[in-house]
Amino acid sequence: MLPSSLPTPRLRDPDSVPVLRWGIVGPGWIAERFVKSLRENTRQQIVAVASRSRERAADFARTWSIPGAFGDVQEMLALDRLDAVYVATPHNHHYPDALKVIEAGKHVLIEKPLALNAREAADLGERARARNLLCMEAMWCDFLPKYDVLSQLLADGALGDVHSLIADHGEHFTIDHRIFNPDLAGGPMLDLGSYLVGLSVKVAGKPKKVIAIGQPAPGGRVNGQTSMLFEHGNGMHAVLNTTLFSNTPCAATIAGRDATLVLPGPFYNPGPFTLTASDGSRTLTFEDPKNRYDQLYHEAIHFAWCVGEGLRESPIRPLQATLDTLSTMDEVRRQIGVRFNEERD
Structure with a gap:
């Protein structure tokens, strides 16, 4: 039966969730929009960016005033001041890049699709659970x-x-x-x-x-x-x-x-x-x-809330x-x- 009015969106206040220190893997088109959205609407902190090209990472860091820029993902993941990583590399890099993040003990938000296929995605999920980490697909819609x-x-x-x-x-x-x-x-x-x-x-x-x-x-x-x-x-x-x-x-x-x-x-x-x-x-x-x-x-706010609540x-x-x-x-x-x-x- 048609309701008398539409439900109200259940939005979480960006100021009510923990402030995570984020790293970015893959400083491309979607990463630019992700950083811009977080900067304009949240208190989340972007502290580092990594790319296979150190120069590209440095350019991205300068553009968005990010303190750390790395030409190797492992270098960035060695940072103590890092809580979560947003993986925004090409599709076939999602799985190997996310594996590195999980193995480094960081929570990971992965651009859609989470991996190339269900087998890779299931493996990421199992590895994250084993380390008590949140691994979530950034299906932003x-x-x-x-x-x-x-x-x-x-x-x-x-x-x-x-x-x-x-x-x-x-x-x-x-x-x-x-x-x-x-x-x-x-x-x-x-x-x-x-x-x-x-x-x-x-x-x-x-x-x-x-x-x-x-x-x-x-x-x-x-x-x-x-x-x-x-x-x-x-x-x-x-x-x-x-x-x-x-x-x-x-x-x-x-x-x-x-x-x-x-x-x-x-x-x-x-x-x-x-x-x-x-x-x-x-x-x-x-x-x-x-x-x-x-x-x-919105996806980053939900992710930070999950981390704060201890949800995996x-x-x-x-x-x-x-x-x-x-x-x-x-x-x-x-x-x-x-x-x-x-x-x-």
Whole structure:
């Protein structure tokens, strides 16, 4: 039954969580936005940055007034004044870089996807638990106010029995972009597809049946387009498409017996959504400023809260949610014949 109003986002005050001393591994595009968001919205401290290039680390440190810059991750991890590390390297470096962080005894927040596949992700989780450390995937959309309201609506059964999820995520990239590089685990699945599969798992759990078809990008070095049909245990069907060939609406629709929820594109970004009763009698609208990556700080605040509470699993993004997403993507890739270089060894 449609509620009289939408739930209020359950936001944690950034000043109420412990101030962690953060290191950054991988001073790239997303790391810049992560640091900017933390600086503008939190008291979290960025104390060091590491890159395979000392010069690049130094440039990043100068730009963001970070006191420590290192050309080797191990040098940074030797710092005593370091509580947590944000890993923002290319996808196929997440696992080895996170291993170093865990072995150094630091909590680790890893850009999505946590690893290339479910096997690597499970290993990171086991190693972190053995050392009593928090290892969390930075699936940033899960921590947004918009997604919290969505979670509350699903938990309350506001949509009734959910039968259909339809979503797409397509972007145009120039051929020199890293997403076309097989040496960096290129193709759309780990980048764009993570959001699609993650949403489907969030709404209805791990699918019990997966059907996928793929199409290679020009030159055949990476996958260029994948379409997926999932059947979930609750009977929901998810129809998903991701492509590197062109821009698509990047919208999502979650249709239930009692109401339909529509997230305009990009569905995983901050922004509005509508919830409309199936008989058309009422529509509720969630408003949120479209400030995109300015809201990255929500994941860091939740991470710091987990550390302060002594939690080694995030209640918002537990390891099992990551494993369910990655194992589903593993099956998609198996069906379309995509294996990353590291998986061939």
